[in-house]
Amino acid sequence: MFLDPLLLNIIITLIKTIVMIAALLGAFAYLTLVERWVVARIQSRIGPNRVGPRGLLQPIADAIKMIFKEDFAPAQADKIVYTIAPGIAIGTALLAWAVIPLGPPLMIGDLRIDLQIADINIAVLYLLAIGSLGIYGIVLGGWGSNNKYSLLGALRSTAQLVSYEIPLGLALVGVLMISGTLSLRQMVEQQAGVWNVVWQPLGFIIYFICSVAETNRLPFDLPEAETELVAGYHTEYSSLKFAFFYMSEYVNILTVSAIASCVFLGGYQGPLGIAPGPHWLILKIALIIFVFMWMRGTLPRFRYDQLMNLGWKVLFPLSLANIFVTAVVLLVIGK
Amino acid sequence: MxxxxxxxxxxxxxxxxxxxxxxxxxxxxxxxxxxxxxxxxxxxxxxxxxxxxxxxxxxxxxxxxxxxxxxxxxxxxxxESGAGALRFQRAFAALFGGALILELVLVVASAAIPAPAKFGFLPAAPAGDVYAIGKLLFTDFLLPFEITSLLLLVAMVGVIVLAKKKA
Missing domain, CATH: 1.20.120.1200 (NADH-ubiquinone/plastoquinone oxidoreductase chain 6, subunit NuoJ)
Incomplete structure (x- = not known):
């Protein structure tokens, strides 16, 4: 090659990053449309069908509307905190995608291109760390707005996210014990034959419930319970700042679904190792997100004490038991 | 770089x-x-x-x-307005802060810190440092590790006792 390898590497990484962000934001736009279709179907409504054929241009209309809304900030708000909060929310949501392996490496001539921005050997810990930083966006948004409903929503969500982070992390530990690696790529490659969900069914269920809570989705959407809190932490947000919160929520849904696919469902591996590639990962993410939407359409919201009881008295002990049983089995079969 | x-x-x-x-x-x-x-x-x-x-x-x-x-x-x-209940602490803060700075300067000046041979990325540990840390925690540092877990247990029990009393 005529280019310096370091420079070439930087250029490739930059291109991958830009493509990834564009793809995520495109996916976000159309997820909102799909969600409205699915929920409309569940509630026997028609859903968006006016803008473009079958409503396909609806997200674009929404985006234009969002951009041209007045960017209003409350007079008593802490301006700096109020402004950086949506940025933190969307920034941490997008950062998580740096370590998700999308497919097996591509070969263009002699050049090997990994379909992953960074293959770091602590990918799982990185995801948990980035996830725990995401709370800042919500907390600061709620506090910075200087509004009672916003603050209550932010405090609820802090308690909820911190509580459910623990069983979420512990549910992943069972898989880590089996795979013996923290790298997502190695983990996916080990699942060419049998997926981890076969060995860790309980871990998968705990992870799934916690990921619903971590993304503030129904039945765990207490941080923005509209009947009690107007709109929770983003009550005072409008225009693009609100759009950033909205985006981060959907990108987070994509992230937890992608992690569930990579850790438990074989990532880009097909069933029985058939034709591995990004199409399998996209299909699995889509299926998991469909379940998210299905739950939103059919389940009522938890009460706050029920939420805490479920997290601390059911999921937390269950995830510890899962680790214990996994350890005993691994010891007995001598792996 | x-x-x-x-x-x-x-x-x-x-x-x-x-x-x-x-x-x-x-x-x-x-x-x-x-x-x-x-x-x-x-x-x-x-x-x-x-x-x-x-x-x-x-x-x-x-x-x-x-x-x-x-x-x-x-x-x-x-x-904080700058004046208030904490005012008397300023003299103490200045005293102890000054002592700490003096100590740090003395230690750094007297210690023989070897110049780093090469600044930058160290050679990567092949199995990842997680493995090395885990190994150390469960062999050389087993006792401190277990004592830490005992401390955390005491803290947890304490929190539950305090929370129960109020209800």
Whole structure:
């Protein structure tokens, strides 16, 4: 090659990053449309069908509307905190995608291109760390707005996210014990034959419930319970700042679904190792997100004490038991 | 390349650390502290210790500081005005702070710190440092590790007892 390898590497990484962000934001736009279709179907409504054929241009209309809304900030708000909060929310949501392996490496001539921005050997810990930083966006948004409903929503969500982070992390530990690696790529490659969900069914269920809570989705959407809190932490947000919160929520849904696919469902591996590639990962993410939407359409919201009881008295002990049983089995079969 | 990254993060850490003590609003101070933690994590990555970096962000920035913020927001204290109940502490602060600076200067001046042979990324540990840390924790440092877990257990029991009393 005529280019310096370091420079070439930087250029490739930059291109991958830009493509990834564009793809995520495109996916976000159309997820909102799909969600409205699915929920409309569940509630026997028609859903968006006016803008473009079958409503396909609806997200674009929404985006234009969002951009041209007045960017209003409350007079008593802490301006700096109020402004950086949506940025933190969307920034941490997008950062998580740096370590998700999308497919097996591509070969263009002699050049090997990994379909992953960074293959770091602590990918799982990185995801948990980035996830725990995401709370800042919500907390600061709620506090910075200087509004009672916003603050209550932010405090609820802090308690909820911190509580459910623990069983979420512990549910992943069972898989880590089996795979013996923290790298997502190695983990996916080990699942060419049998997926981890076969060995860790309980871990998968705990992870799934916690990921619903971590993304503030129904039945765990207490941080923005509209009947009690107007709109929770983003009550005072409008225009693009609100759009950033909205985006981060959907990108987070994509992230937890992608992690569930990579850790438990074989990532880009097909069933029985058939034709591995990004199409399998996209299909699995889509299926998991469909379940998210299905739950939103059919389940009522938890009460706050029920939420805490479920997290601390059911999921937390269950995830510890899962680790214990996994350890005993691994010891007995001598792996 | 590494040295440039180091100086950028070092500058942010120093600025943010000053922010922690100089900002009047406790929430702003807590945020500056979060920035310190995240930039320290970046330095651990430069030192080829990604596990420590992730733990730093997860535990300090993601859990402990969030609880700080939680308490600050619930109590909603007034921004410090500079004068007040803490005034008598200023003399003590100056005394002990000065003593600490003197000690640090003496130690750094007298210690023979070997010049680093080569600044930058250390050779990567093939199995990842997680394996090495786990091994050390369960062999050489088993006793401190278990004592720490006992401490945490005591803290947990204490919290439950305190919470039960009120109800």
């Amino acid at each position: 590494e040295i440039v990254v180091f100086y950028i993060f070092a500058a942010i850490v120093v600025a943010a650390a000053l922010g922690v003590i100089l900002l009047r609003n406790p929430v702003h101070s807590a945020l500056a502290l979060a920035l310190v933690f995240v930039c320290l994590a970046a330095m651990y990555v430069l030192l080829n210790a990604p596990f420590i970096a992730a733990a730093q962000v997860m535990i300090y920035a993601g859990a402990i500081l969030i609880l700080f913020l939680f308490v600050i927001m619930l109590l909603a204290p007034e921004p």
